[in-house]
Amino acid sequence: MDSSNSGTALYRVMVRIRAFENAAEAASQGGVSAYGQQAAGAAKVRGPLHLSTGQEAVPAGVCAHLRASDYLTSTHRGHGHTLAKGADLARMMCELFGKASGFNGGKGGSMHIADFSVGMLGANGVVAAGLPIAVGAAHAQKLLKAAPGRSQAALPPPGGGHGLPGPGGSGANNDITVCFFGDGAINRGPFLEALNWARVYDLPVLFVCEDNRWSATTASGPMTAGEGASARAASMDIAATQVDGNDVFAVHETAARLVAEVRSGGGPRLLHALTYRVKGHVSVDLAAYRDPAELAAALETDPIARARGHLLAAGVGAATLDAIENAARDEVDTALAIADAAPWPEPGAAFTDVQTVGAGQWY
Amino acid sequence: MMMKDLSYSEAAVLALQHEMQADARVVVLGEDVGRGGIFGQYKGLQQAFGAERVIDAPISEAAIMGAGVGMALAGLRPVVEMRVVDFALCGMDELVNQAAKNRFMFGGQGRVPLVARMPGGIWDASAAQHSQSLEAWFAHLPGVVVVSPSTPQDNYSLLRAALQCGDPVVYIEHKTLWGLRGEVNEDLAVPLGKARRVREGHALTLVSWSKQMQACAEACDALAAEGIAVDLIDLRTLWPWDRETVLASCARTRRLLVVHEAVQVAGFGAEIAASAAEATGCRVARLGAPRIPVGYAPVLEAQSRVGPEAIAAAARKLLG
Numbered sequence A: 001m002d003s004s005n006s007g008t009a010l011y012r013v014m015v016r017i018r019a020f021e022n023a024a025e026a027a028s029q030g031g032v033s034a035y036g037q038q039a040a041g042a043a044k045v046r047g048p049l050h051l052s053t054g055q056e057a058v059p060a061g062v063c064a065h066l067r068a069s070d071y072l073t074s075t076h077r078g079h080g081h082t083l084a085k086g087a088d089l090a091r092m093m094c095e096l097f098g099k100a101s102g103f104n105g106g107k108g109g110s111m112h113i114a115d116f117s118v119g120m121l122g123a124n125g126v127v128a129a130g131l132p133i134a135v136g137a138a139h140a141q142k143l144l145k146a147a148p149g150r151s152q153a154a155l156p157p158p159g160g161g162h163g164l165p166g167p168g169g170s171g172a173n174n175d176i177t178v179c180f181f182g183d184g185a186i187n188r189g190p191f192l193e194a195l196n197w198a199r200v201y202d203l204p205v206l207f208v209c210e211d212n213r214w215s216a217t218t219a220s221g222p223m224t225a226g227e228g229a230s231a232r233a234a235s236m237d238i239a240a241t242q243v244d245g246n247d248v249f250a251v252h253e254t255a256a257r258l259v260a261e262v263r264s265g266g267g268p269r270l271l272h273a274l275t276y277r278v279k280g281h282v283s284v285d286l287a288a289y290r291d292p293a294e295l296a297a298a299l300e301t302d303p304i305a306r307a308r309g310h311l312l313a314a315g316v317g318a319a320t321l322d323a324i325e326n327a328a329r330d331e332v333d334t335a336l337a338i339a340d341a342a343p344w345p346e347p348g349a350a351f352t353d354v355q356t357v358g359a360g361q362w363y
Numbered sequence B: 001m002m003m004k005d006l007s008y009s010e011a012a013v014l015a016l017q018h019e020m021q022a023d024a025r026v027v028v029l030g031e032d033v034g035r036g037g038i039f040g041q042y043k044g045l046q047q048a049f050g051a052e053r054v055i056d057a058p059i060s061e062a063a064i065m066g067a068g069v070g071m072a073l074a075g076l077r078p079v080v081e082m083r084v085v086d087f088a089l090c091g092m093d094e095l096v097n098q099a100a101k102n103r104f105m106f107g108g109q110g111r112v113p114l115v116a117r118m119p120g121g122i123w124d125a126s127a128a129q130h131s132q133s134l135e136a137w138f139a140h141l142p143g144v145v146v147v148s149p150s151t152p153q154d155n156y157s158l159l160r161a162a163l164q165c166g167d168p169v170v171y172i173e174h175k176t177l178w179g180l181r182g183e184v185n186e187d188l189a190v191p192l193g194k195a196r197r198v199r200e201g202h203a204l205t206l207v208s209w210s211k212q213m214q215a216c217a218e219a220c221d222a223l224a225a226e227g228i229a230v231d232l233i234d235l236r237t238l239w240p241w242d243r244e245t246v247l248a249s250c251a252r253t254r255r256l257l258v259v260h261e262a263v264q265v266a267g268f269g270a271e272i273a274a275s276a277a278e279a280t281g282c283r284v285a286r287l288g289a290p291r292i293p294v295g296y297a298p299v300l301e302a303q304s305r306v307g308p309e310a311i312a313a314a315a316r317k318l319l320g
């Protein structure tokens, strides 16, 4: 597929993620860091910003096989997943700026980026928290498929309705849930509970471990007993596949098989993608704790550069790839301008969407 | 009008049966629910609705609660069973950080209409990890409704209301009320957030909920024999709590006593007492357990119990 349209499509997804995050990082300079340093000047993107630089091949390769009615749960490092799932880039930037026109109306920011209209059920500030939610969504997909009469459309919306496309929205009724998580998440109980759950009920869920070798400022390897995500999945009879997570074509090909298996009712699968976290844990973290040689080696395998080389070798013109990169930068520039100009939420919005019962009783 | 004599647990089963019939999105998940739940509060439901809708779960409280959140987001209306409130703590991130905050954090994109049942209170001779009353924790949590019914009728009507409301609900039945019998009117709707006046009086306002209503009723009998007429209010819903009813009563009686089984320190009684004092200037007192874990031996367990005598004594003191 390397030289086909889908090769350049994957390239486009990765490049858009990189451009978005580079811009978000620049817009976060001068703000308050998650670790308490405060610099002069007001950053436009505030608070912790977790960048997925260097990891773009994983969401690009996996989400290429998903449709809007498939569900996705994500981590604190969720920009790439959200964009790859089809979310609007400018509205994402608005959310990072905290503006009313952001996906969450400025209530969530980067760490809670979400677009329910494309099935992206949210980035999560709690490590491993997306896993049980994903198996619940997959469980619902399975139940709703078994009893189509139980579909949302046929019934009044739950408590006022939400923006979800709904299972089977595409009509195919074999939707699945994909769940991204980091290598650090596999040491929390909800990971184990969720994998067990998925196998026990044979749910249509694909677990994707983005193994970037670090967990905040600690290397994951020494903190993980045994062989890690794949071995733990195998111990629960969930077939796991390892892939070079910096090779978008390999991710794409492997995910194609796994998504098809899950979609056809084969039960849960796990994809263990080996990648690398190029930046610090959050944008203000310079990652001084890690060996520069490790980073240098990792940069040799940058997924975007690799894909570019691959596409060029396969006969795609440099001008085509340059045009993709320029288009991404233009799109991001436009998004920045839109986000900048967008209005803040009304202060009163802090009191909306808390709950219906007892709304108004704040004290 | 359909009247039935039911136990507190049978009333809950009937409520679920009606809701599951009326709404195909309602599912139940939890440990041992297929066999009817450890208190019989799901009895017969798996036979009636199938194992796909009454789902036996592994011992995975985090996954039960978290899956409930995911199911709710994907269009179902799960009832998640935590066995006892003490074990619900193993699913606390899923309740506190996920269920309660989802709608707000994602700007209204999501809704989590789940009911988390977590029986609370002292369970005789069950010691410190099976006897807690943690309702104040949940009342402290924006995004959830907190319900604690004291009678079969309320357990029937409030469980139905909880399932219909669309918000995440923390539903705390009492671990020792399951056998309590009473008349249940199947057609009676009880709205969330409305208290019930159990007795009328002018001397004092007494507010409580759940099992403690029984001790309060006994105390009221003793006080009545002394000529003290108490306005006894069953709060039924802790959040939102019925300020109107409670504060109107306090304005009339000028005296408020709040009684709960939970530890007194930082309990929900403090919230009601402070609100009443602020709004009406009435005299307030609260009565709860000492801040100790519940002990096993009867004599130790008794130290955590708030009985009718202590309630009557606190009332007299407030009047004196």
Ligand SMILES: Cc1ncc(C[n+]2csc(CCOP(=O)(O)OP(=O)(O)O)c2C)c(N)n1
Residues within 6 Å of the ligand: A075, A076, A077, A125, A126, A127, A181, A182, A183, A184, A185, A186, A212, A213, A214, A215, A216, A220, A277, A281
């Ligand atoms: C339950 C919990 N514990 C700790 C944290 C703080 N924290 C945020 S991200 C992170 C590292 C997570 O590592 P990993 O899962 O490998 O994901 P990565 O950051 O590498 O993408 C930590 C410890 C948290 N958010 N949640």
